[in-house]
Amino acid sequence: xxxxxxxxxxxxxxxxxxxxxxxxxxxxxxxxxxxxxxxxxxxxxxxxxxxxxxxxxxxxxxxxxxxxxxxxxxxxxxxxxxxxxxxxxxxxxxxxxxxxxxxxxxxxxxxxxxxxxxxxxxxxxxxxxxxxxxxxxxxxxxxxxxxxxxxxxxxxxxxxxxxxxxxxxxxxxxxxxxxxxxxxxxxxxxxxxxxxxxxxxxxxxxxxxxxxxxxxxxxxxxxxxxxxxxxxxxxxxxxxxxxxxxxxxxxxxxxxxxxxxxxxxxxxxxxxxxxxxxxxxxxxxxxxxxxxxxxxxx
Amino acid sequence: xxxxxxxxxxxxxxxxxxxxxxxxxxxxxxxxxxxxxxxxxxxxxxxxxxxxxxxxxxxxxxxxxxxxxxxxxxxxxxxxxxxxxxxxxxxxxxxxxxxxxxxxxxxxxxxxxxxxxxxxxxxxxxxxxxxxxxxxxxxxxxxxxxxxxxxxxxxxxxxxxxxxxxxxxxxxxxxxxxxxxxxxxxxxxxxxxxxxxxxxxxxxxxxxxxxxxxxxxxxxxxxxxxxxxxxxxxxxxxxxxxxxxxxxxxxxxxxxxxxxxxxxxxxxxxxxxxxxxxxxxxxxxxxxxxxxxxxxxxxxxxxxxxxxxxxxxxxxxxxxxxxx
Numbered sequence: 001x002x003x004x005x006x007x008x009x010x011x012x013x014x015x016x017x018x019x020x021x022x023x024x025x026x027x028x029x030x031x032x033x034x035x036x037x038x039x040x041x042x043x044x045x046x047x048x049x050x051x052x053x054x055x056x057x058x059x060x061x062x063x064x065x066x067x068x069x070x071x072x073x074x075x076x077x078x079x080x081x082x083x084x085x086x087x088x089x090x091x092x093x094x095x096x097x098x099x100x101x102x103x104x105x106x107x108x109x110x111x112x113x114x115x116x117x118x119x120x121x122x123x124x125x126x127x128x129x130x131x132x133x134x135x136x137x138x139x140x141x142x143x144x145x146x147x148x149x150x151x152x153x154x155x156x157x158x159x160x161x162x163x164x165x166x167x168x169x170x171x172x173x174x175x176x177x178x179x180x181x182x183x184x185x186x187x188x189x190x191x192x193x194x195x196x197x198x199x200x201x202x203x204x205x206x207x208x209x210x211x212x213x214x215x216x217x218x219x220x221x222x223x224x225x226x227x228x229x230x231x232x233x234x235x236x237x238x239x240x241x242x243x244x245x246x247x248x249x250x251x252x253x254x255x256x257x258x259x260x261x262x263x264x265x266x267x268x269x270x271x272x273x274x275x276x277x278x279x280x281x282x283x284x285x286x287x288x289x290x291x292x293x294x295x296x297x298x
Numbered sequence: 299x300x301x302x303x304x305x306x307x308x309x310x311x312x313x314x315x316x317x318x319x320x321x322x323x324x325x326x327x328x329x330x331x332x333x334x335x336x337x338x339x340x341x342x343x344x345x346x347x348x349x350x351x352x353x354x355x356x357x358x359x360x361x362x363x364x365x366x367x368x369x370x371x372x373x374x375x376x377x378x379x380x381x382x383x384x385x386x387x388x389x390x391x392x393x394x395x396x397x398x399x400x401x402x403x404x405x406x407x408x409x410x411x412x413x414x415x416x417x418x419x420x421x422x423x424x425x426x427x428x429x430x431x432x433x434x435x436x437x438x439x440x441x442x443x444x445x446x447x448x449x450x451x452x453x454x455x456x457x458x459x460x461x462x463x464x465x466x467x468x469x470x471x472x473x474x475x476x477x478x479x480x481x482x483x484x485x486x487x488x489x490x491x492x493x494x495x496x497x498x499x500x501x502x503x504x505x506x507x508x509x510x511x512x513x514x515x516x517x518x519x520x521x522x523x524x525x526x527x528x529x530x531x532x533x534x535x536x537x538x539x540x541x542x543x544x545x546x547x548x549x550x551x552x553x554x555x556x557x558x559x560x561x562x563x564x565x566x567x568x569x570x571x572x573x574x575x576x577x578x579x580x581x582x583x584x585x586x587x588x589x590x591x592x593x594x595x596x597x598x599x600x601x602x603x604x605x606x607x608x609x610x611x612x613x614x615x616x617x618x619x620x621x622x
Contacts, residue, residue: 188405195363196419197392210409
């Protein structure tokens with residue numbers, strides 16, 4: 001009787017597939033490559049890379065299908081939308097918008113959350129209770145609803161979207177940093193710092209913060225994907241960036257009513273969102289495993 | 299060597315509240331971690347506090363270091379109550395009292411270079427020019443046996459014994475009058491212990507610094523201390539010069555503690571006093587003498603009256619009804 005038969009292996013556990021996947025997970029190169037080629041480089045060099053002006057349409061070329069379909073042309077590789085604007089160019093410019101919005105939101109939200117989390121974890125007691133209740137409230141609010149209300153109140157703009165995202169994001173940082181600070185502040189090196197005479201601010205800045213930076217980087221990376229999705233959902237619902245802006249969510253939303261006849265209008269920006277989020281999640285997973293083994297269950 | 303105490307502790311008490319309830323916390327009891335402790339430390343001398351875990355020795359150290367506020371009593375340095383200090387005065391006290399903790403793996407900030415770790419007590423005091431800080435750091439590092447090139451490394455690049463040397467260098471750099479040694483060698487390998495103990499003894503002579511040694515290991519205590527205080531459940535039960543205490547222990551608890559230590563040679567027969575029961579909870583300590591439920595010589599009055607300290611020989615104080 002062959003030894004193998006006693007072990008139940010899942011049907012998909014073909015050696016070269018599982019090994020390949022394991023190797024793939026170990027190196028974030030694939031993720032990084034997608035990110036760089038799809039997102040960062042085209043976004044930075046958009047005016048030189050993009051074949052057309054993302055705002056200028058020509059009605060004679062409206063709803064041109066992608067190049068490999070009947071009626072497609074090399075001039076518009078991914079086709080055009082209902083105003084005749086080149087979809088590839090709009091995706092490239094859209095990466096700029098998405099990146100700017102999500103990076104600013106994550107940076108500002110991260111700073112607010114980190115500072116509050118450090119204060120909360122280090123001082124504890126009453127300050128901690130107040131800040132943590134705020135976090136609970138923030139996390140309990142339905143994301144989309146809050147965004148819709150805020151945008152309805154202030155009106156859609158770049159600033160509003162970023163503000164909404166910051167309000168939604170800071171709480172996770174605060175909670176993460178607080179948890180880590182709670183553990184770190186019991187260690188002897190904090191006691192030694194106090195014995196040496198370091199002020200509370202110095203202890204937070206020189207002792208607590210450098211020891212939570214790893215976790216912060218991981219969380220921030222994982223959140224870029226989440227924020228791009230969120231921003232796209234907001235734009236899709238009309239509560240995000242102004243209509244004319246070439247943002248990915250806006251583009252998906254634009255193509256919604258044409259999905260049956262001209263699938264490419266919403267499909268390509270959708271694929272861009274999906275690949276970006278996938279790449280960032282893979283990168284985040286890899287960073288999590290390599291920067292800090294304590295954080296595997298984030 | 300003068301005999302003025304660098305530190306005096308009078309009637310020091312620390313009671314931690316035990317609370318119950320989620321939103322409205324109710325105090326249901328008090329842990330009497332430290333309950334009326336008196337001692338003083340003379341310049342250039344070492345006072346050791348020994349006792350089993352949970353007897354309040356680490357809490358005492360934290361109170362002296364101003365890491366906890368006492369419930370009652372005071373810690374006096376230069377005649378001033380250190381828990382009433384603030385601002386500059388507190389910062390100055392911080393430079394005169396430093397600490398070395400038990401676990402060398404958690405007592406150094408993993409994100410700071412050795413140079414910065416050692417310099418920290420000087421940097422936070424804000425009174426020292428950069429040149430002087432640099433010189434003092436180099437001096438302190440060479441005195442504990444670290445090389446100058448190691449100043450740029452991070453703590454994870456060192457072994458446990460070397461980490462403890464870094465901690466000692468950092469404690470020395472501000473030229474303190476008193477260093478609290480909280481179990482400084484108990485986390486180290488036996489082979490490293492002697493090195494660190496010798497280092498500490500040498501440095502004491504060079505700097506004329508006092509030590510408050512918190513320990514449970516009797517051999518360490520005997521080697522390093524000039525005077526030993528034995529603690530049991532938050533109180534000092536016996537205090538004497540080291541030689542006197544080890545030669546002539548009086549309190550039944552001290553005797554039991556000493557008999558529990560292994561003799562220096564396996565052929566030496568020694569009588570082991572085995573105490574009955576467990577250490578009682580400090581939440582509801584026994585009435586009268588706290589040791590009476592486990593004491594082999596307990597009398598009727600032991601459960602009623604708190605024993606008063608009595609000086610049996612020069613500097614040898616014991617709190618036990620057997621000697622009153």
